[in-house]
């Protein structure tokens with residue numbers, strides 16, 4: 001059965017964004033497509049084959065269950081890297097299938113040794129270095145213990161990478177902290193080299209640091225938000241365009257979220273609309289009921305605030321966002337009928353509703369709004 005609400009994914013937008021990023025990075029640098037958070041809400045199963053068709057072959061995820069989904073969504077030969085969580089009973093599958101993953105604490109290193117012995121295969125690992133974010137990452141003491149554990153068990157470990165993560169490259173306010181982190185990273189890399197640990201690749205940058213701090217690109221960049229067509233922050237975008245003559249945004253949004261008008265009706269002046277007294281008709285008005293609500297990821301904080309596009313015009317959401325429905329004031333549109341397309345995010349005619357405008361209204365950043373788009377909405381690939 002088809003639902004009224006769907007998400008369209010533009011393959012050409014993804015292709016364009018990936019090309020743009022590769023040109024910025026230069027062709028020697030590996031781009032790992034970060035597809036955690038259900039590919040930032042775009043959908044792992046749909047996005048992974050699209051990225052593959054665009055030439056991408058390196059995917060990063062947060063957890064082993066996401067790695068499993070990517071593994072089954074890919075068609076060709078790929079690298080999958082887990083940046084975060086693996087349950088104890090997940091290592092066997094991970095190691096058997098050459099899924100790469102971070103070692104960020106001693107507990108995991110010991111667990112991996114045990115599992116790799118059982119599996120009879122080398123675990124392909126990346127040493128996640130604590131450089132000042134104070135989230136995951138090996139501190140100096142644990143790092144040294146992990147290094148000796150690895151050196152005593154070279155049949156169980158293959159050190160593919162050494163990496164770290166910056167605490168907020170999208171804002172200049174973190175400049176000093178980031179520079180210190182990068183400095184620390186370089187020191188540890190050379191210290192490891194002195195101990196005979198020389199990985200194939202070094203990596204540290206997310207979208208923001210890859211764009212703003214070229215020296216942090218090393219051998220690979222982990223790109224999430226930008227491949228979907230969004231800047232990590234306004235600042236990052238301004239940093240990019242400030243010395244360009246063309247001030248237009250080079251990225252293209254891949255996602256379009258749309259639904260359909262379910263009902264159209266008239267309401268007399270003075271009547272309240274929907275639950276409670278959130279909205280009172282100031283006049284005789286016409287409204288459209290749209291079958292999207294907070295259940296579908298349309299935030300309740302957009303009550304009396306949100307905008308949607310109908311018949312190529314921008315109209316306002318009135319009243320409360322309900323679990324399954326919102327109501328738009330369509331008084332200025334004489335011809336709306338059930339079945340007409342409603343756009344919540346994306347273009348319709350000459351108007352566009354961006355995720356940014358949408359998320360500023362509801363105090364969510366792009367990342368959060370996107371990843372909150374429910375997994376069960378149908379995703380459809382378009383040109």
Ligand SMILES: *Cc1c(COP(=O)(O)O)cnc(C)c1O
Pocket residue numbers: 034036083165205206207208222223224225226232
């Ligand atoms: C999410 C994440 C990224 C990607 O960040 P973007 O800002 O979306 O590019 C890179 N590295 C790590 C460790 C992450 O968790």
